[in-house]
Amino acid sequence: MDALSPEALPSGTLIGSWVVEGCAGYGTYGVVYRAHREGHTEPVALKLARHPNDERFAREAELLTRIQHPGVPRFLDGGTWTGGRTRDKYPYLVMQWVEGLRLYAWANQHPLVSPQVPRVLAQVARALEATHACQGLHRDVKGDNILVTPSGRAFLMDFGCGTWAGAASLTDGILAPGTKLYRSPQALRFQWKHRRAPTAHYPATPADDVYALGVTAYHLCTGIYPPLATAPSILEDDARDTQEALVPPGRLTPLRPELEALILRMLSDHPQDRGNAAELAAAMEALVATTEPEPGPPVSQSLPTVPSEDTGPPAPLPHSSGRWPFVLFPLAAVLLIFISGSLNIEGARYPPSGMSDGGTGGVADAAVADIPASSEPKDAEPNRLSLDIPQEPLPGQRRPPCLRSQSNIRGGCWMELKAAPPCEEGSYAWKEACYSPVLAPPRPSTSDRP
Structure with missing residues (x-):
């Protein structure tokens, strides 16, 4: 077994006290396996590093331990697995198994007027609130990193790019690993301004996570992405007058004015105007409380093999996402x-x-x-x-x-x-x-x- 690659472990492989059942997905730095503890049947998500001695795993484990929130997978165990041809040590994490659909796939099965949309966004905002409360940052909030269970409960996943105040920097580049479409204007401008200073490092803040949540909400409701936050290679002076205009999401798809206002607030060019995750969660929860659910015929929900937690009623008919x-x-x-x-x-x-x-x-x-x-x-x-x-x-x-x-x-x-x-x-x-x-x-x- 020691000669096996961490990217292709067969069913039955033992990692610590955990038995691999099968592969659930691949990422840039890790492979996620469905597994269970020896002598038990309850599934867990086992994330194994693709590269030996990857320090990101220890940082992710520490961050998950600090958060402790129902909208974030629980950290259960961690250690190292010795394998590969050179018998290197590959760190691994064991987390709660959450079964559901990725956010944008989930949206295709729910009408935009449904109160479930602001409810899911509120749940993600609450998970961010807990992350920021322990001085942590996610740094890769996006639809692919949000799972919604069949009962409509949202989980903020994948803290592999996350960090917390005082943690050692593991990134050599100007920006931490992430997804460009979700970068804030401040991050992209910093990257351009310091493009010839390889030692410069952008100091991400909770406002960057909030902006990424705004991009996620915009795409969730319209089916498209807003214009890139800024294009300093064209602007250079950080002006906004030549930027492609942000089209309010309500002009692309029917939305309640209150929800549109919250999305535009999160996408504000000025970090101080976006609000914090707690304020946004409270505003979305208030919106849910004033939204009457609209009944509709049920449809079956096919679930991918990704981490699992609970089951619930079938979802309404899909919508076209713009x-x-x-x-x-x-x-x-x-x-x-x-x-x-x-x-x-x-x-x-x-x-x-x-x-x-x-x-x-x-x-x-x-x-x-x-x-x-x-x-x-x-x-x-x-x-x-x-x-x-x-x-x-x-x-x-x-x-x-x-x-x-x-x-x-x-x-x-x-x-x-x-x-x-x-x-x-x-x-x-x-x-x-x-x-x-x-x-x-x-x-x-x-x-x-x-």
Whole structure:
């Protein structure tokens, strides 16, 4: 057994007093196994380091021990496993097993008007409150690190990037490990300002966790990300006037004004205006208390093999998470064709896409200018539908920098097709040619996923 790789332990492997049942997931620094104690059947989550002598595990264990909150997995045990070809020591942690759906997958099974949305956000805020109360930081709050059980209870997971006041720094870079889409404006500006000072280190604060919770809430309610907090490589002077405007989430999907106000508060450019986790949790709980639940037919909830705790009633019907343009727009276009027999739609607009899950460039990436729009009028063709490229990138579309084979048009990346207008369904017209939108590449995980 000692020659086994920590990334591929078979069922039955013994680690300390814990018996491995199977792999539950991989992260940047660790592998999570479902396991149980010898002589028992209750499952636990065993997180084993992928690299020997990884000091992050001792820091994560200490932070989990300090928090002690029902919305954070309980720390049960820890130690080292000797294995691999060189018989190195790999640290491991044993935690409470929490079974549920990751937040954004959970959202696809619940209507946005449901009081469960602010309730789940309030539970995450309470977990953050407990983290900050012991002078700790999570530093990687995002949908992938939040699990919701079948009964609707939220857990803040994966404290592998976390730290606490006085803990030794384990990061050589300017920013601690995390996910760029959730970085605060202060973190990104600091990174740009000190890009030539390799010893500089950004001092994260609870306000950074709150901002990340705001990004999470925005994506939860709209299905898209807000614009990147700042792009100092373009601004340099930290100005905001040339930044892509943040579209209030209520303009993208129906939301209660109170919930929209809380999301925008967490996304404030000024840390002092965001409020602390306790204040935000109380405000969300008050919102839940004034929201009447809406009954709906149940649907089955398929659960992934990730850490487990309890079971509950089935969830309501899924919602589309802000992706309705792809369905309604083609149907409306076909209907208009039958009604009028001749239609030329100019300047069709979609809601701004913000930042998609992938395609994020570095802070110092060069900006790519948009291709100017043609000022020449276009002649309408009888009995044909001509859809122009939208004024804004589509949700999920790749943004510049585009590949050499792609064209940057109106802030999005497009692939030219070997066809002339009228274009086929799913493609758009631009300057006597048809183009297909390029999807953003998937963003690799930047942290463990228990």
